[in-house]
Amino acid sequence: MEERIRKVAVVGGGITGLTAAYFLQKYAQEQGLPVHITLIEAAHRLGGKIQTFQKDGFVIERGSDSFPAYKTSIGRLAKEIGIADKLVRGAKGHWSIVAEDKLQPIPDGTVMGVPTNFGAFLTSDLFSWSGKVRAVGDLVLPKGRAAGDQSLGKFMRRRFGKEMVENLLEPLLSGVNGGDIDRMSLEAAFPQFAEVEQKYRSLMAGMKKTNAGARTAVYNRNEENVYQTFEGGLQTLVEALEKKLSGCAILKGVKVDGIRKEADKAVLELNNASTIIVDQVLFTVPHSKLQPLFEPHGLLGGLKEMPMTSIATVSMAFPESAVESEGGTGFVVARNSDFAITACSWAHRKFPSMAIPEGKKLLRAFLGRVGDEAVVDLADHEIEKIVLADLRKTMRIDGNPDFTVVSRWKEAMPQYVVGHKQRVAEAKRGLEKEFPMVQVAGSSFGGFDIADCAEQGENAARQLLEWFQV
Numbered sequence: 001m002e003e004r005i006r007k008v009a010v011v012g013g014g015i016t017g018l019t020a021a022y023f024l025q026k027y028a029q030e031q032g033l034p035v036h037i038t039l040i041e042a043a044h045r046l047g048g049k050i051q052t053f054q055k056d057g058f059v060i061e062r063g064s065d066s067f068p069a070y071k072t073s074i075g076r077l078a079k080e081i082g083i084a085d086k087l088v089r090g091a092k093g094h095w096s097i098v099a100e101d102k103l104q105p106i107p108d109g110t111v112m113g114v115p116t117n118f119g120a121f122l123t124s125d126l127f128s129w130s131g132k133v134r135a136v137g138d139l140v141l142p143k144g145r146a147a148g149d150q151s152l153g154k155f156m157r158r159r160f161g162k163e164m165v166e167n168l169l170e171p172l173l174s175g176v177n178g179g180d181i182d183r184m185s186l187e188a189a190f191p192q193f194a195e196v197e198q199k200y201r202s203l204m205a206g207m208k209k210t211n212a213g214a215r216t217a218v219y220n221r222n223e224e225n226v227y228q229t230f231e232g233g234l235q236t237l238v239e240a241l242e243k244k245l246s247g248c249a250i251l252k253g254v255k256v257d258g259i260r261k262e263a264d265k266a267v268l269e270l271n272n273a274s275t276i277i278v279d280q281v282l283f284t285v286p287h288s289k290l291q292p293l294f295e296p297h298g299l300l301g302g303l304k305e306m307p308m309t310s311i312a313t314v315s316m317a318f319p320e321s322a323v324e325s326e327g328g329t330g331f332v333v334a335r336n337s338d339f340a341i342t343a344c345s346w347a348h349r350k351f352p353s354m355a356i357p358e359g360k361k362l363l364r365a366f367l368g369r370v371g372d373e374a375v376v377d378l379a380d381h382e383i384e385k386i387v388l389a390d391l392r393k394t395m396r397i398d399g400n401p402d403f404t405v406v407s408r409w410k411e412a413m414p415q416y417v418v419g420h421k422q423r424v425a426e427a428k429r430g431l432e433k434e435f436p437m438v439q440v441a442g443s444s445f446g447g448f449d450i451a452d453c454a455e456q457g458e459n460a461a462r463q464l465l466e467w468f469q470v
Contacts, residue, residue, distance in 0.1 A: 005034040006468050009268055009276055011256050012284035013041030014048020015450045016442040018241040019077060019457030020282055020464075025247050026080070027465045035468065037248040038276060040268075042255040042285075046242055049412065050450065052233030055403065057357040059233045060315050062407035064450050065347070065364065066090065066227040066234075071451035073458065074228070074237070083230065083240045090225030090350050093329035099126055099167040101337045103394045105328070106168070109208075112190070113172040116208035131163030136204070143201045149418050152190055153182035159203050171332040171342075177413050177448065178309040178342060178369030188420035225329070229351055234450070259293050259435070266437050280437050280467060282460050284453075287444035288411060299430045302423045306444065308411035311368035312376045314387045315347070316401040320359045325395035340375055341365045341390045360402075363391065370415065380406045414444040439463065 008024060010017045021039045028035040045051075049063035067074050069089065078084045096105045107124040109117025115135070122132060138159045152173065156165045170181050173190065186194055192210075193203060200206030230236035242250070251270075258269035259281070268276045283290050287303040294300045330345035347354070347362040356362055365387045368376040375386065384404045391397055424445050431438050441456040 003034055005036050006280070007036045007276075007278040008038070008280045008282070008464060009266075009278045010037065010039045010282045010284065011268070012048070012442065013039055013043070013046040013250075013252070014284060014442065014453065015050060015238075016284035016453040016457040016460075017041070017048075017282070018046060018238065018245075019073075019454045020284065020441065020460045021248050021457075022077075022081070022241055022244055023458050023461035024464055025245065027461060029247070031465070033465070033468060037245075038278070039245065039248050039250045040254050040256060040270070040276075041250070041252050044253045046250075046252070047235065047238035049409065050234045050238050051407070052235030054355065055405065056317065057355060058315075058317055058360070058362055059355040060362075060405055061233055061364070062313060062405070063409065064234055065345070066229045066351075067449060067451045069226055069228045071449070071455070073451050073455035077241075077454055077458075078230070078237065081240045081244050083236060086231040086236055088229050088231055088351055088353055090227045090229075091329065091352050092225060093327065093349055096328055096331040097126060097168065097171050097334060098331055098337045098339060098394065099171070099334040101339075101393070103331060106172075110168070110172075111207040111211045112192075113169040114193075114203050114207040115168075116204060116211065118204075126167050127163055131161065131167070134161035135164040137161070138204050139202045141202070143197045146194070146198050149185055149187040149421070151182050151418050152184040152186045152193075153180075155186050155193065156181070159197070166336050167334055171334040174369065175332060175343065177415075178311050178366075178373075179413075179415055180370040183370070183415065183417045185416045185418045185420040188416040225350075227350075229354070231354075233354070256293065258296075259438075261435065261437075264437065266435065278437075280439070280464055282439045282441060282464065284440075284442040284457065284460075286412070286414065286442065290440065290444075294431075294435075297434060299434060300427050302426050303444070305417070305423060306420070307370070307415045307417065309368065309370050309413040309415055310373045310376045310408070310410045311342075311366060311413055312383065312409065313407045314341075314365045314367065314383060315405040315407075316363045316365070316384075316387070317403050318361045318363070318397070318399075318401050320361050322398045323361045323363070323395060331394065339390045339393070340372075340386045341367055342369050344391065344394075365391065376408055376410070380404065414448060416448075 010021045051062040094105050096103050104126045107120040109120050115121035156169050196206035255271040256268050257271050260267050265277050266281045291300045291303045329350040332343045333339045344365040347364045348356045383406050441460045446456050
């Protein structure tokens with residue numbers, strides 16, 4: 001007797017959904033399981049926050065431009081789909097911080113914001129001597145009680161004091177995602193810090209020990225860049241994944257408007273007046289799109305407490321002679337500075353092998369963060385003026401850019417506030433009870449960079465396959 005075909009819908013065609021669909025197809029084929037996969041994406045393109053295009057010979061990234069190589073999920077995926085030879089590692093070069101309106105290099109040996117090279121830290125002009133003395137108090141302070149979640153800001157101020165948090169940790173750890181460390185969940189966003197404190201007591205000593213032989217975000221001027229992309233930009237990954245989904249039905253420009261149960265199956269109501277009946281559904285859309293679908297069923301109400309931040313990326317092209325800046329690949333901006341931008345990367349230095357026309361430079365700035373999002377809604381010409389004014393505080397720029405590309409990401413960055421893991425666990429328990437055929441994954445749940453999302457997609461595919469084998 002022929003085995004029944006199992007039907008799966010993956011809702012959301014960003015990197016989580018694409019990776020999940022790919023691995024589910026792969027695992028099912030390897031094990032001879034008859035599975036029909038439908039990938040549903042509301043936009044008319046796949047890739048989510050990955051969006052690459054070319055203009056006047058430049059490769060422009062509207063959203064994410066790279067991923068950390070020490071997280072191995074994208075490297076594994078690239079090898080799986082045959083594009084590992086297209087991986088491009090960023091060039092060597094240091095990052096800096098604008099703190100109290102002054103541009104200063106990040107001290108060598110800084111591991112995820114924590115200094116581990118004490119010579120570089122003590123000679124850095126980022127901190128006053130009183131700030132340095134308070135920060136090295138971390139070496140003698142007792143470890144805190146391991147009791148529940150707390151904000152990253154509260155945890156770090158206890159370990160290092162106010163000055164180091166404001167001048168170094170806050171701009172590095174909140175970064176381009178526009179977060180607020182005084183609301184950010186330590187447990188969900190940076191659990192390794194709590195683990196290191198409990199094991200080693202001192203974060204400075206512990207991060208130095210755990211980094212030996214480990215791969216993580218270390219800031220050193222002369223070491224290999226930890227970030228990677230692909231030839232042609234991150235869209236190369238999206239296009240390669242889409243080509244591999246030959247066994248999937250892909251619906252673009254189609255939105256899920258509702259969901260209901262029929263026996264042990266899920267019925268998806270689509271905006272084209274059709275329905276799809278499936279055995280399993282994986283939602284990879286942001287929680288702000290997911291929660292309204294389940295509100296009529298009294299589920300996922302706790303996800304309303306997860307805020308979303310709006311940001312904008314601003315890419316500016318210049319003649320090479322028009323821009324003169326210090327060495328390095330970019331900088332982040334502390335909140336104690338009179339800047340609207342939150343970060344800037346010198347794209348022509350960060351990935352010099354990418355398509356940058358000869359005699360040109362490309363700067364990429366970021367705007368928007370918790371409490372300062374109104375700037376994202378300004379007109380393009382106003383944003384260009386603001387960004388130029390900020391950049392000119394750190395480098396010489398003559399004239400106006402050849403062109404400017406402003407990309408807005410409205411309510412696109414989920415914020416993992418204190419209690420995040422408990423909130424997500426409660427949401428999943430509710431789904432398991434009322435909609436056991438539904439799973440969720442993506443940037444709202446288990447990590448928001450593209451490497452985290454790819455890993456979630458791979459894990460979700462494995463879990464779906466296990467469900468079919470029960």
